[in-house]
Amino acid sequence: MALNRSELVSAIAAKSGLTKTDADAALSALQDVLVEQLSAGEAVKITGLLSVERVERKARTGRNPRTGEEIEIPAGYGVKISAGSILKKAVTQ
The missing domain is CATH 4.10.520.10 (IHF-like DNA-binding proteins)
Structure with a gap:
């Protein structure tokens, strides 16, 4: 069974004490940084x-x-x- 995005956000929120909104924002930020860095060849x-x-x-x-x-x-x-x-x-x- 795979963990989908909403389940991952819920798990991050539960482990970190963040709200689901904040956990989702952090996950989105990680995604953005990965895409930007890889696009730049880093x-x-x-x-x-x-x-x-x-x-x-x-x-x-x-x-x-x-x-x-x-x-x-x-x-x-x-x-x-x-x-x-x-x-x-x-x-x-």
Whole structure:
């Protein structure tokens, strides 16, 4: 089962003592900062939790799975998310 945004906001509010409105504003601010920094090519690292960075993807040749036809995939950017030690430890217990 996945935690959706409203459930996450409720959980943050309960753990932090913030109102749901303030918790939602904090989550929105985190989202805005992540988007701004990644758009500028900067990585975001929250020690122990995660790191998020923009990575370059080279142009490559792919294959249309339906027809088998080769297609050229242009160069572009992707996002790499790496789990920090706290997350890694949480999922191995």
